[in-house]
Amino acid sequence: MLRFALAALLCSGALSVIPAFAAGPAPLADLSAGHLRFSLSKSSGMELTVRGVPFIRESTFYIVKPGWTGAYLNQDKDDPEVTTSSEGRTKVATATFDKLNAYAKYRFEVRPDDTFKVTLTFASKGPESVVEYDAGYLNANILQGAKFTAETVKGKVSGVVPLFAKSADQVESKLAPNMSHAVFETAFGRIEMTVEGTSDITKSLTLFDARKGGQDWARKNPIFWLGIGVPAPALPPGEHTITITWKFGEPAQRTVVASAAGKAKVVPVKVAQSPFVVETPVIPRPKEMKPGKALAPFRVMPGKTRILISDTASEEEIQGARELVAEFKEFWSVPVRIEKVNVATWSGETDNDAIELFLGSALLPPPRSGEVERVRHIRETLSHPESYFMGSQLGGVAVLGGDPHGVYYGVQTLKQLIRVDAKGVYIKPVEISDWPSLSMRGVHWFGGPDAWPFHKKMIDRVLSAFKMNTMVFQCDYTQWATQPKIWSSERSSTKADVKKAVDYARAHFIEPIPLVNTLGHSEWLFWNNQNLDICADPSKPFAYDPENPKTYEIVMPIMQEAVDLFQPKYFHIGHDEVTMSGQFPKAGSKKTAGELILADTNKMHDWLAAKGIKTMMWGDMLLHETEVTDAGLAPTKADAVARRAGVPKDTIIADWHYQGSDPAFPSVAILQKDGFQVLGTTWYDWGNIQNFSRVLNKEKSLGFLQSTWAGYNMFPDIVKGDSFNQFVAYLLGAEYAWNGGKPNVADLGYRPDDAFLAVWDRRPVSMVKRAGFTVDFGVPSSESRVPSTIPELGTRKSEPMALSGITFRQSTPIWLDGALNPPGEWPKSVTITLNRKAADLHFLWGATFAAAKDTPVATLKVTYTDGATVQAPIAYGRQIFAFTDAQAGPQTTTAWTGTTPRGQSASVRRWMWTNPNPAKAIKSVTLSSAQSEAAPVLLGLTGIE
Numbered sequence: 001m002l003r004f005a006l007a008a009l010l011c012s013g014a015l016s017v018i019p020a021f022a023a024g025p026a027p028l029a030d031l032s033a034g035h036l037r038f039s040l041s042k043s044s045g046m047e048l049t050v051r052g053v054p055f056i057r058e059s060t061f062y063i064v065k066p067g068w069t070g071a072y073l074n075q076d077k078d079d080p081e082v083t084t085s086s087e088g089r090t091k092v093a094t095a096t097f098d099k100l101n102a103y104a105k106y107r108f109e110v111r112p113d114d115t116f117k118v119t120l121t122f123a124s125k126g127p128e129s130v131v132e133y134d135a136g137y138l139n140a141n142i143l144q145g146a147k148f149t150a151e152t153v154k155g156k157v158s159g160v161v162p163l164f165a166k167s168a169d170q171v172e173s174k175l176a177p178n179m180s181h182a183v184f185e186t187a188f189g190r191i192e193m194t195v196e197g198t199s200d201i202t203k204s205l206t207l208f209d210a211r212k213g214g215q216d217w218a219r220k221n222p223i224f225w226l227g228i229g230v231p232a233p234a235l236p237p238g239e240h241t242i243t244i245t246w247k248f249g250e251p252a253q254r255t256v257v258a259s260a261a262g263k264a265k266v267v268p269v270k271v272a273q274s275p276f277v278v279e280t281p282v283i284p285r286p287k288e289m290k291p292g293k294a295l296a297p298f299r300v301m302p303g304k305t306r307i308l309i310s311d312t313a314s315e316e317e318i319q320g321a322r323e324l325v326a327e328f329k330e331f332w333s334v335p336v337r338i339e340k341v342n343v344a345t346w347s348g349e350t351d352n353d354a355i356e357l358f359l360g361s362a363l364l365p366p367p368r369s370g371e372v373e374r375v376r377h378i379r380e381t382l383s384h385p386e387s388y389f390m391g392s393q394l395g396g397v398a399v400l401g402g403d404p405h406g407v408y409y410g411v412q413t414l415k416q417l418i419r420v421d422a423k424g425v426y427i428k429p430v431e432i433s434d435w436p437s438l439s440m441r442g443v444h445w446f447g448g449p450d451a452w453p454f455h456k457k458m459i460d461r462v463l464s465a466f467k468m469n470t471m472v473f474q475c476d477y478t479q480w481a482t483q484p485k486i487w488s489s490e491r492s493s494t495k496a497d498v499k500k501a502v503d504y505a506r507a508h509f510i511e512p513i514p515l516v517n518t519l520g521h522s523e524w525l526f527w528n529n530q531n532l533d534i535c536a537d538p539s540k541p542f543a544y545d546p547e548n549p550k551t552y553e554i555v556m557p558i559m560q561e562a563v564d565l566f567q568p569k570y571f572h573i574g575h576d577e578v579t580m581s582g583q584f585p586k587a588g589s590k591k592t593a594g595e596l597i598l599a600d601t602n603k604m605h606d607w608l609a610a611k612g613i614k615t616m617m618w619g620d621m622l623l624h625e626t627e628v629t630d631a632g633l634a635p636t637k638a639d640a641v642a643r644r645a646g647v648p649k650d651t652i653i654a655d656w657h658y659q660g661s662d663p664a665f666p667s668v669a670i671l672q673k674d675g676f677q678v679l680g681t682t683w684y685d686w687g688n689i690q691n692f693s694r695v696l697n698k699e700k701s702l703g704f705l706q707s708t709w710a711g712y713n714m715f716p717d718i719v720k721g722d723s724f725n726q727f728v729a730y731l732l733g734a735e736y737a738w739n740g741g742k743p744n745v746a747d748l749g750y751r752p753d754d755a756f757l758a759v760w761d762r763r764p765v766s767m768v769k770r771a772g773f774t775v776d777f778g779v780p781s782s783e784s785r786v787p788s789t790i791p792e793l794g795t796r797k798s799e800p801m802a803l804s805g806i807t808f809r810q811s812t813p814i815w816l817d818g819a820l821n822p823p824g825e826w827p828k829s830v831t832i833t834l835n836r837k838a839a840d841l842h843f844l845w846g847a848t849f850a851a852a853k854d855t856p857v858a859t860l861k862v863t864y865t866d867g868a869t870v871q872a873p874i875a876y877g878r879q880i881f882a883f884t885d886a887q888a889g890p891q892t893t894t895a896w897t898g899t900t901p902r903g904q905s906a907s908v909r910r911w912m913w914t915n916p917n918p919a920k921a922i923k924s925v926t927l928s929s930a931q932s933e934a935a936p937v938l939l940g941l942t943g944i945e
Contacts, residue, residue: 028082031091033110035248040082040095045075045134046108048116050248053188053819053933054852056136057221063102063122063129063235068629072129073102073122080106101125114248123239131201131235133228135244140211140222141820141849141933142188148175150182153204163788164884164904165212170230173212178204187822190249195242201233202242215659215687219887222850252823256931260814260827262779266834269800269807272772273944275420275765276805280758281749282416282432283466283731284738288381292392292429298355300418300425302334306354311340316404316509317357320411324355327415331764332425355414355427356398357407377433382406386469387435390414397427402435408509409434409467416465420765437740438696440679440703442470443730444515447478447493447501448713455501457716458730461759464508466734471505472572472616472654472705473498474515475562476524477712482557486527491712495565502566513570513616514562518555519543519600520578520621525555540582546600547589556607568613570652573604576618577633594639597621598646605648615648616679619655619671622647627670629662631655649675654705656681659688665695677702683709684729686745686752693733694741706733719760720890728756753887754894761890773836774800774809775941786813787848788902790883790937803895804910806842808940816858816927818848818935826935829928835865836943839918841925843911844895844940846883849933853877856930860913865921872913874927876934879911883937908939 029040035051045059063073071077080095087109095106104122111117120133149158154177161184167173176182180203184191197203210218210225228242282289305328307321321338328334336355343358360382378389378400387402388410399414401407410432417428443463445455463471477491478498502512517524525531526541534551536543544551563571578584579593589596605615623632624640634640653676655667671678680696680703682689693704708714710723719727732752736742745752790813800807817826847857858874874880877889883906895910915922922943929936 028080028095029084029093029108031084031093031108031110033089033091034112034114036110036114036116038091038093038108038110038116040093040108042079043076046118046136048136048246050114050188051251051819052931053139053142055139055142055191055246055248057139057223057852058134058137058217059227060132060134061097061104061120061122062132062232063104063124064132064232065625066128066130066234068130068232070625072124072127073097073099073104075104101127102129116246116248117243119241119243121239121241124235124237129235130232131228132232133242134225135205135227135242137210137217137221137223138207138226139933140209140224141851142186142191143184143224144222146184146186148182148184150176150179152177152179162209163902165209167209168212170208170210170213170225173209174230175207175209175224178206180204182207187252188820189251190247192247192249194245196245197243198241199236199238201228201236202240205244206230215685219686221852254817254821254823255825256817257825257827258829260777260779260816260830262777262814262830264778264832264834265776266836267774267776267809268771269774270771271769272774272807272942273766273770274802274805274807275767275769276802277418277420277765280416280755282413283750283755284735285743285748286413286432286434287739288433290431292431297419297426297429298392298397299423300328300332300334300336300427301353302336304353305334305336306339307336308339308341308354308356308358310343310358312343313340313357314359314404314407316408317359317401319507319509320408321357324357324411324414327418328425331762332418332420333764333767334425354396356396357401357411358398359401359404359407381433381435384435385439386467388413388432389434390430390432392427392429392431405469405509406435412465412467420767436467436738438693438701438703438737440470440705441468441734441737442472442510442513442679442703443468443706443708443733444472444474444681445708446474446710446712446714447498448491448711448715449489449493450713450715451493452497452500454714454716454718456504457760458727459501459504459508459510461762462727462730462734462756463505463510465759466731467738468730468734469510470513470703470705471501471510472513472515473501473566474517474572475565476516476574477527478562478565480558480561482561483525483530483554485530486524488527488712491524491527495561498565511569512566513568513572514566515572515574516559516562517574518559518604519546519573519575519597520580520584521574521576536584536586537582542581543578543584545586546596546603547586547591552603559604559607563611563613570614570616571608572616572654573601573608574618575601576620576656578621579633594634594643598643601647601651605651609648609650614650614652616652616654617647618681619653619667619678622653623667623670628657628667631657631661631667644671644674644676647676652677652679652702654679654681656707657688657692658683659685661688661692663687663691663695665692668695668699668701672699672701679703679705681705681707682729682733683707684726686729686732689729689732690736690741690745692741693736693739697740704733704737706730724753724890727760728752731756731759751886751894753889757890770944772807772838772942772944773834774807775832775834775943776809776811777814777830777832777938777941779812779814787815787883787935787937788900790846790900790906790939803844803908803940804893806844806895806910806942806944808842808844808942810940814927814938815848816929816936816938817931818929818933819931820849820933821935828931829926830938831924831926832941833924834922834943837918837921838943838945839915840944841913841915841922842940842942842944843913843938844908844942845880845911845936845938846908847876847880847885847934847936848882849935850882850885851876851932851934855932855934857932857934858930858936859928861926861928862913862915863923863926864917865923868917868920870916874930874936876932880934880936881907881909882934883907
């Protein structure tokens with residue numbers, strides 16, 4: 001529930017594009033007094049920091065229709081009228097929202113005695129409504145482990161705030177019954193909260209632990225949710241007021257010293273870096289997988305190992321064999337060869353040196369005694385479309401496909417089973433039976449002037465590797481020959497680049513589908529102020545005028561260009577959010593929006609059908625808000641029913657629902673009952689991807705589509721920018737489309753972020769062992785304390801250990817100062833003397849607590865023996881993460897996973913600093929804490945020559 005019940009209203013629908021690198025707007029108000037700083041923004045409501053540490057990270061307020069089917073007042077989207085003033089030494093801000101059917105007014109007070117007071121007055125102006133007030137996303141780092149007492153609706157309670165979340169359920173994870181007063185005794189100081197209200201719904205607040213939540217807002221930062229809701233109550237008539245007063249006491253004494261004590265010992269090692277491959281599960285997870293029958297792993301021998309295929313092999317089998325040859329050569333430096341055999345006369349003897357890629361179960365030998373059931377099971381596996389069976393034999397590996405695609409997908413799995421050890425390259429012995437749950441599994445993305453390298457790499461490393469078979473390419477900004485003046489240098493692809501992507505996708509058995517927005521979201525057609533004479537509302541160029549015959553004289557030639565370019569089986573015509581912007585229908589029209597939508601849809605459908613092409617379109621204009629919690633934009637249920645009745649039944653509906661949608665996804669059954677095939681479409685929310693896939697599988701739907709809204713220009717570097725989570729979602733989409741929403745995210749056995757980066761940043765496995773040095777920090781154990789969030793790595797301190805291919809010497813950790821450190825003496829920095837040359841330095845580390853992305857954590861300074869220095873910022877979510885943070889980032893490698901002494905899941909990350917001056921000796925490195933809530937903890941340091 002909570003804010004993401006309004007997903008469609010918050011993210012502006014299927015075709016709203018999120019800029020890849022958008023700078024945050026200036027705050028609407030920014031006040032400081034004492035140790036407090038308050039800011040107000042449209043995107044995240046209020047933020048309150050105490051002594052530089054966020055305490056309230058965000059706040060929101062909604063008055064909505066019952067069932068969350070529409071918003072009367074949505075603080076995330078509506079603009080308030082803001083004032084700021086001073087009343088003596090107290091700083092004051094107000095924010096007023098006045099909408100047609102609801103209003104709300106905030107008064108914020110920031111006082112010099114470290115008191116913060118917020119008063120909210122609100123009412124609905126008539127319609128039946130419910131209210132949700134997120135009074136604060138409270139920083140869980142501050143509250144965890146604190147003793148508390150509270151006055152609740154059930155009386156006085158006391159306890160200890162859990163160190164980590166026990167449940168994702170919002171009711172089960174309540175800290176106590178609704179509170180009117182609470183006191184928390186934290187290491188950060190005494191925190192007191194008082195709630196006063198004028199009605200039953202405003203006299204107390206819910207506080208629940210959201211740290212285990214799967215929603216994007218819960219995963220972003222560790223928080224406790226405070227407010228009115230869970231579930232959101234009906235809003236009684238009249239005006240309501242709630243006042244929340246926070247008082248912050250002084251923290252326990254913390255002494256900061258300049259530098260950590262100790263004398264580092266640099267130890268040369270012959271093998272500081274060794275061949276290493278991350279041990280990851282097969283993605284997508286096979287339906288069945290167990291250890292193989294082989295007595296030993298199949299060794300891939302240079303110049304000897306053969307890949308056997310039939311002399312009548314299909315393109316899928318041939319391409320699979322070629323990719324396997326390229327895989328061994330490019331990434332493992334092992335040459336193998338392809339050999340064709342006549343399966344009609346082939347004896348099945350492989351001299352124990354072959355990888356067999358064959359079609360069908362006919363090649364299965366007659367079952368020997370005791371193997372009848374196994375052979376029957378293999379034949380049953382291969383009866384599924386796109387299925388494969390993989391088995392390890394003594395000295396050999398066989399991949400059998402139920403059809404040509406099955407052979408190709410078996411090869412993609414085989415590539416994930418290649419490993420290396422001291423004896424060389426081998427294939428992990430397993431036996432796999434596998435097939436997909438959904439038949440259509442795809443991504444939606446854009447083009448752009450720099451898109452071809454992105455498309456090629458993504459097809460190679462993600463889409464084909466993880467068994468996706470569909471590409472919906474939104475290509476409306478292409479450089480069309482029939483409309484050359486709508487070219488955009490920032491958004492348009494050349495037709496040559498689009499053709500490259502189309503051909504490359506098809507060569508990897510990914511069906512390319514053009515998406516050209518028609519009717520709504522036709523901004524592309526009016527780019528550079530072109531074609532405004534066919535615009536329904538020229539003052540807001542968005543939808544074209546379907547009543548103007550000239551419209552189709554312009555649009556249909558463009559569609560023909562797309563057909564010629566793609567040669568598609570399907571064509572996506574858009575058709576979402578038609579009435580979202582500007583006037584539609586045009587002024588003076590005697591037609592309704594529904595009549596025009598149906599007329600245009602049928603015109604497009606019939607034109608495509610005449611060419612043997614199926615129509616695909618978004619589904620939001622065919623659904624009403626009483627049928628779904630989001631993406632239901634028909635004005636009434638009757639309109640939705642009439643529109644569905646008027647759309648040809650062979651039209652494929654791309655049914656989009658994003659964050660926080662109803663996990664039952666009722667639209668799937670509604671659309672399929674009305675005769676349509678459904679392609680469920682998600683965005684980047686992990687839980688949403690899993691739940692939607694589960695429903696699509698249950699309803700036996702056509703398939704799944706992972707959408708991308710990261711800007712109009714796809715380019716390789718966009719992947720590691722602010723839209724990183726959207727590309728990680730490709731991997732999760734592949735996983736869940738193949739497996740029908742199973743298993744739960746927590747049970748995948750891998751971190752999606754890490755797994756994506758492992759394939760995106762993949763490089764040839766180095767078979768070379770490199771020398772270097774390890775560092776013992778020389779800090780006596782008696783002079784160091786270890787945070788409870790640091791896991792035990794399982795080795796004695798004096799022994800070297802290999803983690804992710806790097807040898808570290810685990811010495812006593814160096815825990816630097818941080819704003820949430822407990823009382824005592826803390827070093828602000830540590831300087832480690834090296835007097836060594838190194839091409840790379842590898843830091844094994846973590847932070848005590850999670851923080852907002854890009855929060856400064858530390859600064860690394862490297863000093864050379866000639867006195868020159870270089871510095872590198874260490875930011876949260878970039879170079880460092882908390883040990884207990886389940887997220888990952890593009891610049892770190894997870895070196896170790898396990899649990900903390902308290903039993904909480906934990907990880908240690910490795911970050912590599914590349915020396916810009918490898919010929920110069922490094923005198924020392926200094927790590928200085930930024931003294932944020934995320935204190936850095938250094939566990940190991942290794943240099944590579």
